[in-house]
Amino acid sequence: MNTIDGDVLWILGCGFLVVLMQAGFTCLESGLVRSKNSINVAIKNLADFCVSFVLFFLFGFALMFGPSNGGLIGSGWLLGAEPSAHDYAFFFFQAVFCGTATTIVSGAVAERMRFVGYLLTAILLAGVIYPIVGHWAWAHAADGSPVGWLARLGFVDFAGSTIVHSVGGWVSLAALLVIGPRLGRFGEGGRPVEGHSLPLAALGVFLLWFGWFGFNGGSTLEINDRIPLIIVNTTLAGAAGGVLALATSWLRDGLPLADRVMNGVIAGLVAVTAGCNLLTAPAALLVGAVGGVVVVYSAPLLERLGIDDAISAVPAHLAAGIWGTLAVALFAPAGSWGTMARGEFLLVQAAGVLAVGLFTFGVSLVVLSALDRVVRLRVTPRDERIGLNVAEHGATTSILDLITQMDQQARSGDFTRPVEVEPETEAHQIAAFYNVVLEKFNLETGRRHSALRKLEQLANYDTLTGLANRRFFFEMVRRALARSRRNGSGGAVLYLDLDGFKRVNDTLGHEAGDRVLKEAAVRIASSVRESDLVARLGGDEFALLMESPDISPGSAASVAEKFIEVIGDPFQVNGETAHLGVSVGIALFSGDHPVDVKVIVRQADHAMYAAKLAGKGIYRFHGDEAEPLPSMV
Template sequence: MKKLQILAGLYLLCSSSTWAVEPVVSAANIQEIRLSLDSVWVVLGGILVFFMQAGFALIESGSVRSKNTINVLMKNYMDACLGGLVFWLIGFGLMFGVNQTGWIGTSYFAPNEMDGWHWNLLFFQMMFAATATTIASGAMAERIHFVAYIVSAAVVSGLIYPIFGAWAWGSLFDGEGWLKALGFIDFAGSTVVHSIGGWVALAGIIVLGPRLGRFGRNGQVHYLAGHNLPLVALGGFILWLAWFGFNAASTVKAEVSIGRIALNTHLAACASAVVYMVYTLIRGKAILMRGTINASLGGLVAITAGCATMSPLFAVMSGAFAGILVSILPVLMEKLRLDDVVDAVTVHGFCGAWGTLAAGLFFEGRMFNSEIIAVQILGIMAAFIWGFGVAFIVFKVLDKVLGGLRVSKQHEQRGLDYTEHAELSYPEFQHDVTFETDDMTKRH
């Protein structure tokens, strides 16, 4: 009986209002924690997107001849450096500033004061700008003047990419882009990033012309093999890894949808590579590692627009068709005598356009909706007209102003590592290639 009285007394004591426990975490604290987690996710995604520069550098440097390795690496490195500054100075404002016209942003140039959340988005988008810019680097490799390329890269980072981005994604403040207002779907940038970069590459290779020896006088096609396929393979793996940040972090929120986005991304890349392999086997051709890697990248590009708005089955279908495009279009490019060293126009330009269309075709809940598809086609066409048109003009102007966009035949034969940078990527093996003289020592 005494024990029961003691227990009853303890119960009454604990249940009294004076002992009531207040919630440890308030609604304000929960919101702050959520914003902090979102910030960590977006910044981590931006870091992964920055890592794509390493992937591009390895693929491009491995795809060129050894005498042009340093030149390609330098272009990739400066895409991130100069591109970052230019995007901060003018690109971010044009893309995400107050946009009352639907065409361009008019504020937040060289931003120095913003709230904490918008710094995250600026950093994330700065990495996207570098990706869009560097796509053209590999396509135009082995024959473009380094300074001319850097100027064109600044135009892409500061003008071409941000303005189309303003149409499709802007603004973060007041107003919105005209394509965005129509309902254009491009979740992570199949067109905004990749097709724009691909169309810039197309303009560049048309103005430059093919490399010496790429095509014969009688229509023959000569394959100029890259010097290091292991670098290409490593670059492919790095890009694939970084693409999870590219797509999944485009949620700009740490939420449960990340898993399906990452899965769709992976499935599309796998499907594209497998379809390339099967198509090649059916044709009785050799299954090339370079073609397999490009196919997987084409699948990644294609799923980027619709990775958040389609089911895994249609992600596989999107990637599979990209595998067909990567198998067929490079041959057509060769017939047109267009020399794209890394097939950037196919992988990024055409696969990006297909992915944007697929995002409309396979939009979950409203599949094959004619209104959605029409807006997607309009966005694809607008991207081509803007990206290719402005880039073509820029390359033509640079060709006139700088006395030639392309290096001389002698410099192209000797290699751009030596003639543009006074360095050799493999000095113990390249003395005979570069006609070693005292000139290289003097330039140091």
């Protein structure tokens, strides 16, 4: 076993950071889409990394770095006969670069591309396009001399503004043209689509930024004195892109839009990637700043063209990548790229951008259009509405489960069943509150017909106590008597008069009297069944209607005794204690001895006065009176 040098460790360590960028893309893209598609986006990021790594091992690495065929494409097989530790490290580093280029497409086509269609796109990019254009710019002979045709021209793309990011952007653009925009995005009633978790997306930006140190720093392929400059340039460009995107968005849109700021950071990082080893720190700051402005203005341009990029991958990676590649010729110190004049170097950079763009976009558009006719790259409208988490993977979230159940209820009009959500999830509390609403709604729906009838009776309740008033009470007694005649059931009318109420009014005032009446109403209403009707007939007189097939004098007397007990408890009013009593008259009715409403109420009224004359604070049944009394009805 032999030891390895520091260069190998540096390449491997930076490769690990580049792998971390996959996590950053996963967070960024998942956060910028709706929750019903977040699982699909995450799985695509994982799957494309797996696919790209395997393909790059099987033949991509050979196509990119194998013996050149006219500077156009490499050849050979795997890593060669006897790969060294450095060969393995170099392969690993380049393979994770391939994964980065591939995963850019995932966010752009989010929320409407079939998973199988995305895998085919990833295979096309990772297995064909990326290795070929990578060979053009980065393939070198064993002695270090360039063999790719762009590299021989003097094209400079240090860490991949064009070869990685623009390639991912070009494929994204072609895919977007083939599959079209999301439902409801453009046209009449079209609206922007808000991501479900901007904090998660912001975390993704930080992970990408951290991984970018390995992306750019590791591209030296050795430990040398350019690394600190590269790291500083990378940080400056990302920060400047974020600041300028924030300021530009604020001025242009009136708000510092969160997605613009996040994509501004990414655009700054993409822009500086091509020349981070050559640019001075002030130049890197400028390049990143312009990248932030580019992304803010190019995103609305795509929208005006009807191109729906879910996370602005094309502006952040393609547009910023083009700018960054040209910026090397504009701002790198003279001669740092070689012996060409600056103008000639700018033409070479532009030619490289154009060549890579034409090849990548052309091949992608043709192949994806053909594939769309064979396997249909886009999901159905129904699947798009449901969300790709469920439609493509059978996966769901508690929030999506809740929304789906609520949507089914809204469509069917059936609200009789509560929604079901797994406990201890983020949707459980929402579901609990919603179920309370459903319970109340269903309760009120059950009473709907009676409530409609009562709309005509809004004036039939006492404004002070909230109890039924005299007219409504008489109507309910009339109906009870009619039912009694039809089915032979029975009932009772109790007539109540507060004893000592006049003294409260005279000594404590009318306001105190009103408070006593309201408290008395509460005590009386709380002493009876829900099916019983309590009314205030006027002044300090109350009444109760009881209906029951097995009504008896004993049950009516029990209620009267309860009234006497609860009214007999002291009343606290304005710091004063008031003592009242109540006299109760009881009149029973049954189907065997039909009477009309005025008669039964008069009978209860007479019995109440008999109780009052007998000493107050007691009850009397109709028929117990010593002599007839005048009607008070």
